[in-house]
Amino acid sequence: LHPHQPESTIQGAFELMDTLDKWLCEITGMDAVTMQPAAGSHGELTGIYLARAFHLSNGEQRSKVLIPDSAHGTNPATIVMAGYEPVQLPSNEHGRIDLDALREALSEEVAALMITNPNTLGVFEDQIDEISEAVHDVGGLLYMDGANMNALVGLAKPGEMGFDIVHLNLHKTFTTPHGGGGPGSGPVAVTSRLEPFLPVPRIKQVDEGYRWDWDNPKSIGKIHTFFGNFGMLVRAAAYIAASGRDNFPKIAQTAILNANYLRVKLEDKYKLPYKTPCMHEVVFSADNQCVNDLKAVDIAKRLLDHGYHAPTINFPLIVHQALMIEPTETESLQTLDGFIKAMLQIDKEAHETPEVMHEAPHSTPVSRMDEAAAARKLDICYKPDE
Numbered sequence: 105l106h107p108h109q110p111e112s113t114i115q116g117a118f119e120l121m122d123t124l125d126k127w128l129c130e131i132t133g134m135d136a137v138t139m140q141p142a143a144g145s146h147g148e149l150t151g152i153y154l155a156r157a158f159h160l161s162n163g164e165q166r167s168k169v170l171i172p173d174s175a176h177g178t179n180p181a182t183i184v185m186a187g188y189e190p191v192q193l194p195s196n197e198h199g200r201i202d203l204d205a206l207r208e209a210l211s212e213e214v215a216a217l218m219i220t221n222p223n224t225l226g227v228f229e230d231q232i233d234e235i236s237e238a239v240h241d242v243g244g245l246l247y248m249d250g251a252n253m254n255a256l257v258g259l260a261k262p263g264e265m266g267f268d269i270v271h272l273n274l275h276k277t278f279t280t281p282h283g284g285g286g287p288g289s290g291p292v293a294v295t296s297r298l299e300p301f302l303p304v305p306r307i308k309q310v311d312e313g314y315r316w317d318w319d320n321p322k323s324i325g326k327i328h329t330f331f332g333n334f335g336m337l338v339r340a341a342a343y344i345a346a347s348g349r350d351n352f353p354k355i356a357q358t359a360i361l362n363a364n365y366l367r368v369k370l371e372d373k374y375k376l377p378y379k380t381p382c383m384h385e386v387v388f389s390a391d392n393q394c395v396n397d398l399k400a401v402d403i404a405k406r407l408l409d410h411g412y413h414a415p416t417i418n419f420p421l422i423v424h425q426a427l428m429i430e431p432t433e434t435e436s437l438q439t440l441d442g443f444i445k446a447m448l449q450i451d452k453e454a455h456e457t458p459e460v461m462h463e464a465p466h467s468t469p470v471s472r473m474d475e476a477a478a479a480r481k482l483d484i485c486y487k488p489d490e
Contacts (some may be wrong), residue, residue: 107330117334118314122307124341131344131352132250132270134262134293138302139332144251145178146327147271147290148218150303152186153324154269154294155216155245157301161322164243166215172201174224174420176249188215194423199225199378203234210242220249221256221265224420224428226363226382227314228255236266245269245298252357253277254433255384258352268295278340289336303327342379355433359384362440369444373451377423385430389423393451396458400425403450405472408465410446 105114125137140317141147152169159166171184172193193208196202201219217239221226229235239246245268253270254277256262262270272278274289294302300322310315347355360383367376367386374388390400404414404427416428431440453460465471 105334109365115313118307121337122309122314124344125307126339127341127344127424128272128293129292131257131261132272133261134218134270135296136299136302137291137293139289139291139337140303140326140328141271141290141292142328142333143288144271144273144276144290145182147292148178149185150292150324150327151247151269151271152182152216152218152325154292154298154301155247156186157322157324158245158298159215166213168213169215170206170209170217170258172219172223173422174199175218176220176224177419179218179249179433192226195225198230198380199223199227200231200370201235201263203231206235207447209236210238210244212242214239214242214244216245216247218247220252221262222252222383225378225387225423226385227378227380232265240266251276252384255356257356258354259356263295268298274312274336274340274433279336279343287336289331289333289340318365325469343428356384359431362433362435366429366431366444370447372447374427384432387420387423388427388429390427392432393454394425395454398454398458398461400427402461402464406450406453406461406464407446409467410472463466
């Protein structure tokens, strides 16, 4: 479909988007959704723009947005781009937001608290009711970065936790495994009081079918050239339909089971900074393997030789030499056991044959690159004759 086609010729696309809108509202417990954002980070920016529009409509010029120290790196960037000052909150010994620090930071200058739940350490914020109440008591909004929503689908709804704004990663939670490389889609779901500010156009159902509705005077405007990454909307709708309402809890349960299985099997060798049982992802530190001049990146490179896409490394920043492992609900027990075997072999090599890791990967078409030079001397022109 071409985005400039007449509305009468795209009724099927309208129906799919309208259906997906309703499903995402049900899954999140929110009231309305925009499909325009083309990535999670784009969804973040849209969400904070919505918060700003909401406060301005109430005659309030707030200046700060709070984030935990475990936040995704795009969170503070989003806050600054939206014209706010980011204020960092420390995590407690369990890897959760420190409630005392939150209450101390709250004031009528705070536009929103921006958190991921479960957070970037894979830990569920079990005091979310108290967090929500504290933020709302000063007139702030509660924003959820939905990057980790696959730990919640079918089990818990952000809307019932007190969130006002939630962005979703359709390219992660609802179709493509983490690390798929894109394209992305980052819809934003909101409660009814923020619905008037959603981007235009919205889908409107009329007697003759569907049409685009541009009549929304409080809207923040358009945030995408056209109407979102439609292909990702199709995939997400197909995924939800194929899974079915009754099976949705199994998605989150399996993701949580897989991550905790890895945690238990590897914690004897790999340092676990936070002992709190994890949700869908587990974050280790490679400190135990950082001997013989090795780092987390060497573990990641060596995993390629075993046929595994390396996990996120060196993030979240509050974990030294972090290894963030997110198996998702789609990995089999056999795959998990193979990954565990590879990680245990790498631990042994780190102490006995470190040179093997320093030179990894050995089996890929291109071995270890000079990443600094690649960034500074970027050359993406293919020259077959040379």
